[in-house]
Amino acid sequence: MTTGLDAAVGGDIAAVDRALAEDRIIVMAGPGGVGKTTIGAALGLRAAQLHDRRVVVVTVDPARRLAEALGVARLTEEAVLVPVGRGEGRLWALMVDMAKSWDDLVIQHAPDPETARRLLANGLYRTLTRRFIQSHDYIALDHLLSLTEGDRYDLVIVDTPPSSHAIDLLDAPGRMIEFFESRLLRWLTFGAGSSLSTMAAKPFLLLAERLLGSDFLSDIMEFFTLFAELRPTFVKRAEAVERRLADDETVYVVVSTTDPVAVGGCQGLIDGLQQRRRSPELLVVNRLPPTLGLVEGVAGRGHVLRRLIDDEMVALIDDRSLAAAVRQLADQASQAVLPVVGADCPVLGVPLSTEDLTDLDGLASLLSAG
């Protein structure tokens, strides 16, 4: 029987299938903690199982559970084949090792092995590439380039790291270019610098020396000087990544939950895409509780969450403790009733699962429930 609650699950699975049959590159975007990695893997699995495509899913999250669900022992830098069990398609999964990817890039782009060796040993380089979240944004996108070269894969799905602001992701290559092209880099790399640039750097150096001491400062100076050597090739690379992100082969899937903070983050992301004359291809509202339904907004534009629980439903329950618990969920639902972004794209609701993800069937059922 169809109840109001069944409608909570839903959205446009046909639009998802059209996309999975044709897309070349999917960038999974959204705030942290909304399930981007899992949804990305579920999309990849569906493309391989139902659309016979050769898919690689690139994750940045060392999600042990996901690896287990995919039936592989561990996700590594090397793409591992996931046994999908049906169809002609193939699914590979790989995990980006942030530190190793940066080291590889440096080795590849350094003018000579000695520069690479010194840069890899530099203390500031090591902290930047291992801890600086902006460097992680960039390196995740850099994988887009290498994986889409050649015809090994039909579809590349890239998961992205949890940025503090989801929109930062879109700017990562631009910021990397800005960093290399900036006066700051030129200021700090004297060697061939004019006396004028040395003058300009002076306030920073004085401040830095007082603040940090001279040992650390020399680490900084060495880093900027060495990094400047990589500039020409690196800027070219970052520009290629930027072009790739903007071209028509790359589409964006935005993932949210019904949590107001996550919805706000997605709104910013979608606005950012629209400023770039792009729109997400699909909006996934993940972990949709059975108290909420997804309904189409005014004139078919956007979607809103509708509360599917009311006093009448609470009144159906006799037991006091159960009624109180359901009342609590009703409050939760009333808090979550907000428009889910004015995205002009298909929306898919993925219901909140009360079971742990343990295998491929579980992963596949996430989307098929729609």
Added chain:
Amino acid sequence: MVAALAAEAAAEGRTVLAVDAVGNGGLDRVVAGSGLAGRFETLRLTTRESLDQYLKIYLKLPIGPSRLAPLARIFDYVSAAAPGVREILTIGKVGHEVRTGAWDDVIVDGPATGHVVELLNAPRSMAELVPTGPLASQTGWLSEVLSAPSSGVVLVTTAEELPVTETTELLERLTTETATAVTGLIVNKLPVPVGPDGRAEADRLASTGSVAGPVAALACHRDRTAEAQWPRIDAFGLPAVVALEELNDPVGAIRRALSGGSAGRRP
């Protein structure tokens, strides 16, 4: 959480400073949204502001370097990369406020799991990284403030598997790696417990295809998930305060729990 703690302390007549160490303005929004504005002071620390304050207090620089745009951008890169710079500026400002003696309580809304260890260890890391210079000489008294009996860490978790696992790991790290004592635990956003009769009724509703079936099942699932965490939470061996999830009044729920209302005990 910090807003609720600060409000309770202020209600007892204490002078309170609540510090937003993440600097994203979340604390101010909660304070404004829960009608607590004016009950206690708040301080929002962004890295740039912290640097300006730091330089003003300790190095007696007349103007904040963040006023000079290019310098501020360089600082953003370096502070994000250099181990401990951001942390030392934040904890240094907090320590300074403690040392002024102007407050009965300084309550800090800390960064996410993991980073709080770096924050508390910042004086030590800084002393290792920069053995000489003004930063190094400032770190001694700061370590004393952080390890004083009047300083402590209160852990906040929800009764869900991943948060409890993260809290377990954090407790272990705080105990072994920092000199600051862990003094308490708050279990927040607890789902309403469902009794055996309620569970039986939920099963009945599901099997008869009632419209209330899925919601009742979800309510039971949330309760069972939370219940499964209690042995692990008890194993922390910390004095715990338990607050039910009340989305219409989250700060009030925690305040009631703190002041020993019925929600303050484990149901």
